[in-house]
Amino acid sequence: MQTHRPHPHVAIPPGARPAVNPSSSSAEVYSPYAFELASASDILLNQWDATPTVRYPTNRLGVPPRSRSRTRSAYEPVPPTIAFPEPEIYRSASQRSTVYPNYHRSSRSDSGHPSGHSSGPPEYEVGNNETPPYSPATPGSASSFNLPADDLDLKVNKLTRELSNMTLQSEEGLRRFQNGLLAEKDEEWHHLVPPEAREALGKREVERQSVLFEVFKSERDYVSDLKLIREVFIVPLTSSSPPIIAPAERLQTFVSTVFWNLDQILMHHERMLAALFARQQDQHPLVQSVTDIILETSFQFQVDYESYIKHYPLAEERHRTELNYNKRYQEFTQRCSQDPRVRKRDLITFLSRPVTRLPRLNLMLEHVHKLTETNHPDVEDLPVILSVMSDFLKSTQPGIAAAENKVKFWNLCESLVFNKGEIIELDWYNDNRSLVHAGTLARRSKSEMDWNPWFDLYVALLDNFFLITKEEKRPGDVVKRLVVSRPIPLEYLRLGALDAPPESRKERAEEGSILDSLRGSYRSVYPFTVYHAVEKSTRRYTLYAPSESARKKWCDALVDAKGVDDVRREANQWFVPHAVDDGFFRIPGPRMVRSKKPPSGRVVQAVSFVASGGRSFMAVGCSSGIFVGRRGENYRKILSFGNVKSIIVLQEFNKIIIHHDNYLLAYSLEVLARVAQYQSPPSSLDASLETIAGQDGSVVCCQAGRIGERTIVIYAVKTFLQVTVYTIEACRPSENRMSPRTLQNSSLSFRPFGEPLYVPKDAFSVMPLAKTVAISTERGIVIANPASATKQVIAVVPDFAGAPSSSNTGDLKARCETAKPLGLIRHDASELMVIYDTMGCYITKHGQPARDAMFIRWEIKATSFVNRHPHVLLFSSEFIEIRDIQTGRLEQVIEGVDIRLLLHTPSTRGPLLVAMRGQKDDEDGVSERIVELVETAEIAPATPASGAFAPAEGMWDEWDM
Incomplete structure (x- = not known):
């Protein structure tokens, strides 16, 4: 007696009475056929039209539509009843069903059943000359439908009985296979099918079923290996005590780098394996198709596979690197390989499984496609999944190449050996x-x-x-x-x-x-x-x-x-050159003729300042004098001081300091701006003149900055016997309570700060530090404290006398002796950077070499520098080199012709002005281009959610929104 099933069931033996459907009325009985036939209106011209992935649309984008056939997606519940097309040998019902229904066929003894009105399906009636839409016709096969009716009836009934008995008896074998309990030699399709069935199906279909069985088997093994990675490698590695990889942050980085997103891939394949096993239980031994299951899953796992495959070379390299340098990790991997489940495979084999899985699956499906008959639905369905997989695998190749290239880059970097120091x-x-x-x-x-x-x-x-x-x-x-x-x-x-x-x-x-x-x-x-x-x-x-x-x-x-x-x-420029002027300032050129306006000459200095009610001005020092004007507009020659050495603006104190020839002079900024705008006569500048230095010797260099809360000016005066460095503090005349007689230079806007410093005669530049001043000499940089009369000279840096003796120290000392020191940059509270013309090095706050006496060599020979934290800008005649102070890394290079730094205040902020050869060459001469190096800022992504975008009130009014 058969019980009610929502799917095709085993054929009822001859003589058995039909069972009553318990859910129906007593008048309803089962059809005597193993397959329930659809109504006449539902019968398809081609019984394979109801195959997976065709005919009916789906509500998901990118996924082929599903059919109403019994080969359904394993992710869907089984409908209560399924209408099937006409039965034939390759449309097996389930593990409890036969290939053919046990219907009554017309024979010589059936005189009461006229031909053409049999109770069986029409195509199997005697006298029906049509061939079933899909029938194997392998030569010599018993499944050929070209046999005489009686012989065919005997062959079909025999195959039906054999497959029915086999499927009922092989449930335990199939369960053991899916649970991995069968011996490896028995895990083959032909071991679960009797010889008579194999002979009846024919060689082609036997091979096709064997390949489909291999799909189930390989998927089961693949899921098992992915689980082993977590059980054998990840869990013991992360829970080991003492830790194999320390500290915890490094271990976490290692696990995420090596094992990447294996968990997500495992989740996809666990679902696909459950669907495949359900299909196998439903249709074994003659599985119709698995295309719909694989196609549906492939759309789901593509993103995760793409991420893993592209990252795999990095994961492998990270594992190999740890294996080479971590003895505990070597011992750990050896212990893992001794696990019997691992079968002596290394971690690389397991990590490469997702990389090789899809190509292998693709090859198996291609094999199935070659073995599929022309009128089988997989002939149309398999190319879809093959195309999807092929395109996907091709799309990952650039990512794999990029990752492999990254690994080669790391290997190259690790193999490099540089000169010491x-x-x-x-x-x-x-x-x-x-x-x-x-x-x-x-x-x-x-x-x-x-x-x-x-x-x-x-x-x-x-x-x-x-x-x-x-x-x-x-x-x-x-x-x-x-x-x-x-x-x-x-x-x-x-x-x-x-x-x-x-x-x-x-x-x-x-x-x-x-x-x-x-x-x-x-x-x-x-x-x-x-x-x-x-x-x-x-x-x-x-x-x-x-x-x-x-x-x-x-x-x-x-x-x-x-x-x-x-x-x-x-x-990605850190500093962007912004043109301030290119055309007003000229030098003689080959195309120059007699001009109404003589050329200004080479630009050597330039500063910006604010005066006359907040207007921006610029003072430009050229070989013919000092020009002043509104920034970017016409300039007027105000002073005839040619080739000035320095121009310093003290905006807070309304002073501009000019180092011309051997003198240091100060003028009023406001008066200078008024004269430039023709609001005051040039003679008014003389009334604001203050001579700071130059009467008792030649001023060699000067610099301005801040020490604490004080604005100071440092300058060096050279006499016949020595060089003396003076430090003065800027102040307002009302604050200066000292009498002019006590002032060394009779200046009301400046007062002495500390005591004069006597330094070697080869001093050529000075600069303020946090509490001291640095004086550059040919023999090094002298650090002095003008505010302390008892301890003026601290050291000459770098101080190699107190440094530990090493090859690096000796090499650095030799290089420093041949290089020209330009100044110092304060990196942090404990470290400074010494700037030379050809290199840079680090010293401690005590002046001794830091970082194992290592140095950074510039690509250029610098003539000047500017500190714009966290960068140092080095200037030569052709290039501006921008480097990171912390690492010395080259960040940017700006190229030009005859480049000059116009602002010689490397320790102060403000507009950074540079001159270089201009782009104009005509009858007025060759232009001198003045540019400002504008520091950029990183562009942060702005989103409406962050409040970066706030629509103005009424902005959508015209759209009636």
Whole structure:
């Protein structure tokens, strides 16, 4: 007796009475057929039209529509009743159903059943010449429907009985397979199907079912391996005591980097495996299709797979790095490999499972597609999933390549060996850093005495540096790359000849006679040239590629990298040059003719100030005098002081200080502005003049700044025997209670601060610090305290006398002795940076070398500098180099012609003015361009939720909103 099932069931044996549906009236009985047939209006012309992923639309975007067939999505509940098309051998019902219904067929003894009106399905009636829409026709197969009616009836009934008995008996075997309890040799489809069934189905369908069974098996094993990763590796690693990786933050970073989003991938495949197993239980042994399940899941896991696959090279490299440097981690992985479930596989094998899973699944589905008959629905459905997977796998290739490139970049950086003592910041840990191109190139030795003038170099082009190294193999197959030339930033890299004719390289034969080794052989090499923009001759490199194609790859990579770097620097400038004037100030040029207005001459100084009711003015010192005017407008020559050395503005005290020739003079800013606007006569300036210094000696240099709450001016006066440094404090005349006789320079706006300082005769610049002053001399920087008469000179820095003796200290001392000191920058409370013309180094607050006496070499030879925390700006005639004070990293390069820093107050804030060669060259001469370096700010993303956007009242009125 059969019980009611909501799906097709096992055929009722002959002679059995039909069961009554307990949920129906007593008059309703089951159909004598194993398949419930749809009504006439629902019967399809093609019984396969009700297949998965076709015919009926779905309410989800991007997912093929579902059908009403019994091969349904495993994520949906089973409907109470399902209408099936006409039965045939390849549409199995369930593990409890037969392939064919046990209907009564017409025979010679059935005289009461005329032909064409059988109780069975029409296509199986005697006399029906139509072939079933889908029937295997393998030669020699018993499932062919071209047999005589009686033979076919016997074959079909036999296959029905066998499959029915087999499916009832194999429930336990299928359950054991899905739970992984079968022996590995028994986990094959043909071991769960009797030989008669295999013979009846034919070779093609047997192979197709075997491949589908492999899909179930591989998915089960894949889910099991993903679970093992957490059980065997992650949980013991994170719960180990003592910790294997410490501290906890580092362990957390390691786990997230190595295992990435495996949990999300496991969740997707657990759901898909449950759906596949449900389909297998429902349709075994003849599974119709799994395309709908895989297609539906593939749309769900694509994002997580894309993230994992692109990140995988980084995860593998992080694991290998920890394995090389952490002995506890090595022991941990060895213990994990001894777990019997792991089967001696390493962690890399498990981590690569998601990377190889989809390609393997794709291959299996392609195999299924090849074995599918032309009128099977999978012929149309499988190409959909194959196309989706193929496109997805192709889309991940660039991400994999980028991650592999990142791993190569890390390996390269870890293998580099620099000269000791020098700080070279390649910005390794920036996520934007990458390796553009690398390989072995040859270079010719400059020595004529070398019998083998050729040697090989490993050259690497990063996205920010060009590296030339020499490979060296060390014990343990460790490859180190010695940096034979300082890395060239791409900002300074220039390309020379890229298409020079090939040359011949002589190579010594490694085998053969002595004569053969001396004779050698020749091969063609292809040169290209690169050089440093500052050291064009001394740092010029001609490198030789082994082939024309290799040279082309290098040249293309260099051009592309330079282009990308230019765009990146243009979009991420720390300081933006903003033109203030380009045309008023001129110097004589080749096109110049006699002009009504003589050229102003070379611009050497410029300052901005505010006067006359808040208006902005600018005083520009040229070789012919000092010009004053509204900023960006016409200027007027006010003073005839040519080639002034310094112009300092004390806005708070309404004073402008001019260092001209040997004198230090002060004028009123307000009077200067009035004269520039023709509101006062030039003679009124003489009334505001105060002579600060110059009567008793020549003023060498001056500088202004703040010590505590005081605004001071420091200047050095050179006499016949010595150099004396004076410090004065700016004040208002009403605050100066000292009599003019007590003032050294008879100035009412300035008063002495501390005592004079006597320093070596080679002093050339001064600058204020927090509590002291720094005086630059040829032998170093003297730190002095003008406010303390008993302890004036503190030290000459860097102080190598008290520094620990080391090779780095000796090297730094030798370099400092040959470099010209420019000044100091206060980095933080405990560290200062000493600025030289060719390099920089760090010292403690006691003046001793810091950071193991290491130094940073500039790419230029600086003539001046400015501190704009957290950056230092170094100036040369062609480049402005902007570096991070903390790390020394090169942040930006500004290029120009005849660059001059116009504001010599490196320790104060305010407009940063620079002069360089202008863009105009006509009958008035060549223009001098004055630009202001405007410091930029990071652009923060603004969203309406953050309140950044507030619509103005009434802004939508015209839209009637």
